Amino acid sequence: MRHCIRPAAALTVAAASLLWALAPATAVPATESACQAPTGPYQRDLEKHLGRPVDGRQSQDDCRAIRAFQSKHRTLRQDGYADLATYRTMVVVEATPKPNAAGICPVRSYRVTCVDMDRQILWVQTGNRVGFGPVAIRTGRDAQETRPGWHTIYLRNRDQVSTLYDNAPMPYAQFFDGGQALHGHPGDLYDGGGSAGCINLTVTDAASLWDLLDIDDSLYVWGVKPGTGS
Structure with missing residues (x-):
C-alpha cells in the first residue's frame, strides 16, 4: 500500500483569536512600528524562548519580539502572532545545537x-x-x-x-x-x-x-x- 496523506480537520483555538489565526498571513517588516497581533495559542512558549515575561498576555514588546523572530526565521506569518508554525520553528531552533x-x-x-x-x-x-x-x-x-x-x-x-x-x-x-x-x-x-x-x-x-x-x-x-x- 503506497499512500498516507490526507487533509485533516483544522485544530481549534480560543474563540477570541480564531478569526485572526485563520486570516491570511501578511509579511510585516520587523520594525519598531505598532504591532497589532493579539495573544496567540503559543504565547507563553514564545515569551519564554525570547526572554520575555511569561504571562501569556500579548504586549507591544512581546508582539515586536515575536515578529522579529518570525522575520529572522522566515515563518509564514510575520505579524507577531504566536501560531503553531511559529512555535514549531521555535522548537527546531531550540533543538538545533544538540x-x-x-x-x-x-x-x-x-x-x-x-x-x-x-x-x-x-x-x-x-x-x-x-x-x-x-x-x-x-x-x-x-x-x-x-x-x-x-x-x-x-x-x-x-x-x-x-x-x-x-x-x-x-x-x-x-x-x-x-x-x-x-x-x-x-x-x-x-x-x-x-x-x-x-x-x-x-x-x-x-x-x-x-x-x-x-x-x-x-x-x-x-x-x-x-x-x-x-
Missing part, C-alpha cells in the same frame, strides 16, 4: 534518521555527528499514528502519488513500513491534525533528505505526536 541531547536516538556507526514525534522534528546522524536537520515534520494523527521503532527504507519514488487519497502528491517518497513513508507535503506543513501515518516534511527538506538517504537506510521513530492518544 538535537539528541536526551540520548534517545540510538548512536550507531552507520547513518540513522531520528524521528522525534514528541517534538515533531527529524534529523540524521552518523555516530554523534548530525549531518542533516533538525527540521520540522508532521507525523500521523489519532488512529493513524506513525509506527514507532526501527525501520528500514525499502522503496523510493521521487514522483509518488497516493493510491488511496485522491492521487495526492507525495514527492520524494521513501517508504519504510507498509504504506508509511518520508515525503514532502506541498503547502502548509502545519494544517490539520496530522498525516495518515507518513512522516511529512516541507518539499525542500524532503528533497534534501532524498539526496542523502538510500535503500536500506535505518530510521528510528519514538515518542507521541502532541494531540494524539498514543
